[in-house]
Amino acid sequence: MTSVTNNKPTRLGVVGATGYAGVELLRILAGHPAVELHAVTSRGEDGTPVADLFPSLRGVLDAVFRAPEPELLAECDVVFFATPHGVAHAMAGDLLARGVRVIDLSADFRIRDPELWSRWYGQPHGAPEYLGEAVYGLPELHRGPISEARLIAVPGCYPTAVTLALLPLLENNLVDVSDIIADAKSGVSGAGRQARIGGLFAEVQENFRAYASGGHRHWPEIHQTLAEVAGADVGLIFQPHLVPMTRGILATLYLRPLDDGDWEALFRERYAGEPFVDVMPSGSHPETASVRGTNQCRLALATPPHSGRRMVISAIDNLVKGAAGQAVQNMNLMLGRPETEGLELVPAFP
Amino acid sequence: MTSVTNNKPTRLGVVGATGYAGVELLRILAGHPAVELHAVTSRGEDGTPVADLFPSLRGVLDAVFRAPEPELLAECDVVFFATPHGVAHAMAGDLLARGVRVIDLSADFRIRDPELWSRWYGQPHGAPEYLGEAVYGLPELHRGPISEARLIAVPGCYPTAVTLALLPLLENNLVDVSDIIADAKSGVSGAGRQARIGGLFAEVQENFRAYASGGHRHWPEIHQTLAEVAGADVGLIFQPHLVPMTRGILATLYLRPLDDGDWEALFRERYAGEPFVDVMPSGSHPETASVRGTNQCRLALATPPHSGRRMVISAIDNLVKGAAGQAVQNMNLMLGRPETEGLELVPAFP
């Protein structure tokens, strides 16, 4: 697959641009120098200027929502899906057949085993024939395949935070893979932009709680990647919690080390060339606010006193490195562009 | 120790009533039918009406802050300390000698070993001679001794949430005590009402982070109680996090069971008579908002899929069951009053 020329911008489509991952994708792509938003679609908002729905984009983006017609999308070089699960199943095949590359932010192509997918998502898998070529789009793990791919499954937000915290350890067989505990905490934008009582401000504000203690859909996704990297089955607890804030994930991992080596040095070496992984000094406490609005993952190591364990703490913005930013990082790789293009995002503090 | 008569209210003193635990104590005591606030002290606010500093108490409490003079405090039946550590060390002995009972919300008398205390609190222990009689005021564990005590060390907020989640299991030898992991999350009022940049709204809002990953002062306190109950050393990881909310603690515990019994039944039985411990159906997700402003601890059990572990989730209001409410519960026991008196607090939702 050859890279596009610099002269002609890549034509992009965004399906499902009315959700939080979708509008974040629009924000990032609006500042990307090498692309053109050709089709921004929403079945419900056909004809509405994007900036009317999202005043944050007034003066930034002139696009108008259009219905997600196949003909329109087929005019694009790359189409992003920021849709509920099942939509990319239904539409991706046709686009691929027409030569359009697809970057799916939903869960449709993340799980390799269609029956496993079906059990966790409660419906039959709609496009098992494409699972073979779908690449799980974690650049720090699959950079090469991503650059050759036609179909990308952008990792989930929690899986990104948890997996990046574990890669160096699993790749080097440094932890007991039968006993991995990931206690994760997320802002509420991860639940999406759907009207529901549980997401109302008055229900979330000044409230903290665990959820899905019986099992979360990101468990099989995390498990699949960890097992692949470890080359063995893994014992994983993944417990998510809801934080009364809009953006950000912090994952705290409790691990049983197999030796007493210098993990910080290992992490620094493993992620030395990675533009979007920042290994902080051990004992640091990554803050979600420090990665807000950026594609960064911040990692730090710690050693709890009087225990045989070690900890890894991982912070990302769930809508950027956990969704839209990672999708653009994948796109850059697929197009042969600089990997950080359009992703030089600096968080405003406070 | 005999109970007071109903005819004459118990005279109370509150030292350090300008902090968050202090003002919460004033709120609760203002509604308690059997007590009289005789001395509300603050060295810095001597002469200021309490309601001027805390407009929430306008029309509720007519008290005026006074300097914490020994003569004034000696006129009380019971004196509460809601002070930084070291203050109760300096003042409790004199009060006890004068026949005043002391309920200390600070950490001064929580740790039995004065050298251990000194290591974690960075100063010499100021009153080791009283450690022998100080009772660790967790009613669910020490109800009898509390009712006989002259000096109560009210448990810390995190220790309350974590210990109540473990009591039934440790008492019955049901978990591997060498491998207890408590991932705890707290609202920021736990850090107190001190002027500091890290506590500013703009620093906390939309931010989540771990802290004290190298060791938190509540670790030796939790460890001491767990070891006492287990009758053995325990391996404990206790990792706290800061939630962008004012009140509430949620602790998520990851435990290795020693058998496959019915923990929910066990918890229900253990806490059957407890007015302030609510065992929810397994799989429930206790919310901090549901205990906000109340003395309740809500507990729920869960079994993470595909792991050999079990979880306990525990929610309290850090300023009530984790401080002022528990202090009043202790007082009621010491005075022979109904344990729930003044503590029938119903949270406003939302």
Add this chain to the structure above:
Amino acid sequence: MTSVTNNKPTRLGVVGATGYAGVELLRILAGHPAVELHAVTSRGEDGTPVADLFPSLRGVLDAVFRAPEPELLAECDVVFFATPHGVAHAMAGDLLARGVRVIDLSADFRIRDPELWSRWYGQPHGAPEYLGEAVYGLPELHRGPISEARLIAVPGCYPTAVTLALLPLLENNLVDVSDIIADAKSGVSGAGRQARIGGLFAEVQENFRAYASGGHRHWPEIHQTLAEVAGADVGLIFQPHLVPMTRGILATLYLRPLDDGDWEALFRERYAGEPFVDVMPSGSHPETASVRGTNQCRLALATPPHSGRRMVISAIDNLVKGAAGQAVQNMNLMLGRPETEGLELVPAFP
């Protein structure tokens, strides 16, 4: 109307108890010593224990939601409506005919002119025949008629905050009634517990905006009361804003005085006997947090420098004095009970 005896609790019904005003009503009534919750209804939650939907009421309220059947409600002495507009229109007449007194928290009976109501609420008035006897339940204005009433229209949240700020001035002809400006700010619980995107945490957090600048439904309600008290038409601007918080209304009023008298003295005199109106010293800044969860209205006066105007600032909790608390205050008056019964609510701070 005679007062009930103390021996037998008044039997209450609450229709629409799944909304925020409804659950707040349940919280307050659960602590009221002279009443019994006979019927807590919700068409959608028939059969669900109230505490399952609202875990804040676990251990406090054993009631189960039931469908709002006329026979069930007819067994009550008093029925509250905490419903969308139109419901009380449809159901109140039947209850009144059966001797049940009705306290309506919705807007159905607040506007005297059914055509005016119809214009602002976009549907025909469903029960104009009861407008003659409906009493606008602002105790500080209509205490006498309330105590005799069968049908109470509980004032809206904004109207309560604005009207209490103006009563002493209008009654004494002290301001230019042609030029009243009320800039009001409310927490988002005022918008109710309906699933909608605009109310999601991620849409509200870190956002402030005006709304309804073309006219808000509370305008005719405020206007009606002000004109009645002034005995003249009034020129009123009422502009509401949304604050990223759950509870509380602050209204800032800009007024043109007709003389240079001592307004603070006047306010103190006017509200001297009022248990739920607190006139603060001039220059004070009432805080919504200081009335959170209580039935208080806090008022303060100010004189902006270098202008001919004066200001009144008014703070209430929109769900208590602006809804459920005021409803209970009305009920107490109707039943001949102490007006403050069940309403001795102390806000937790922070």
Add this chain to the structure above:
Amino acid sequence: MTSVTNNKPTRLGVVGATGYAGVELLRILAGHPAVELHAVTSRGEDGTPVADLFPSLRGVLDAVFRAPEPELLAECDVVFFATPHGVAHAMAGDLLARGVRVIDLSADFRIRDPELWSRWYGQPHGAPEYLGEAVYGLPELHRGPISEARLIAVPGCYPTAVTLALLPLLENNLVDVSDIIADAKSGVSGAGRQARIGGLFAEVQENFRAYASGGHRHWPEIHQTLAEVAGADVGLIFQPHLVPMTRGILATLYLRPLDDGDWEALFRERYAGEPFVDVMPSGSHPETASVRGTNQCRLALATPPHSGRRMVISAIDNLVKGAAGQAVQNMNLMLGRPETEGLELVPAFP
């Protein structure tokens, strides 16, 4: 004053870079293509890497805080002051004498009359000799003088929001200038990054209040500009309020029109060429979240029903258009750079 060449970056100094306006300035300048941060100073943090204090700048800015030595600052082309009042008084003269241009974000040079300044700021004016040449840096009003200036007084946050809402009306004599009411609401970052109890999360969260009802320091500043533009004295009420959010100002203005013309058309015409003023359709409700992190001011007009008045609603980010962004806009003008350079900031939503 000639513009700098494009080849060599302008050398900048930022004095007081540890406050919120300072760090926001660093964020914006870090992305500015034509400048170099030569001196980032803080007396208290001398030697600390900026990214250690502000982890949001990790990987973005390598600068180290240095003490604000005159020799260091004299090496700069332009020095920004983001300091408490009085500091620029003490240091600006020396820098100007050495040929360094000064952009002061503090209030030191905003008020033309040094005695008036002294009354509101409670100390003698420290540099009255420079008041003659200081330019009030509101580009929409003083673009020409700014481009020629050596010393800029960057407008305050509230004054920016209020003045931009009024310029077209005052310039065209369309409102009664004796009766201007500005009800303004601000996030708490405007109060700065000082350790104080009133700014703590627990004091601000879920709280809304007015403040400074007896007079705010921005009153004389706003008054001065309005009087200058109107060519007459103005009667102004400016009442600020604190919103429980970090960033953003919304100002609601109540005005008495002198004719019945089309204000929206007028505003569109007046601000047609302005890159940072966005006139929304009348009846719109500008949201602070939609300008968060950007240099935009969003304005909308409204006509309250049944009143002789009109409203203007104005929204800015207090730290950008109200401070750091406007400072950079001034710098661009002074340097002959494109006015929007480095200021193409797109807000992340949500």
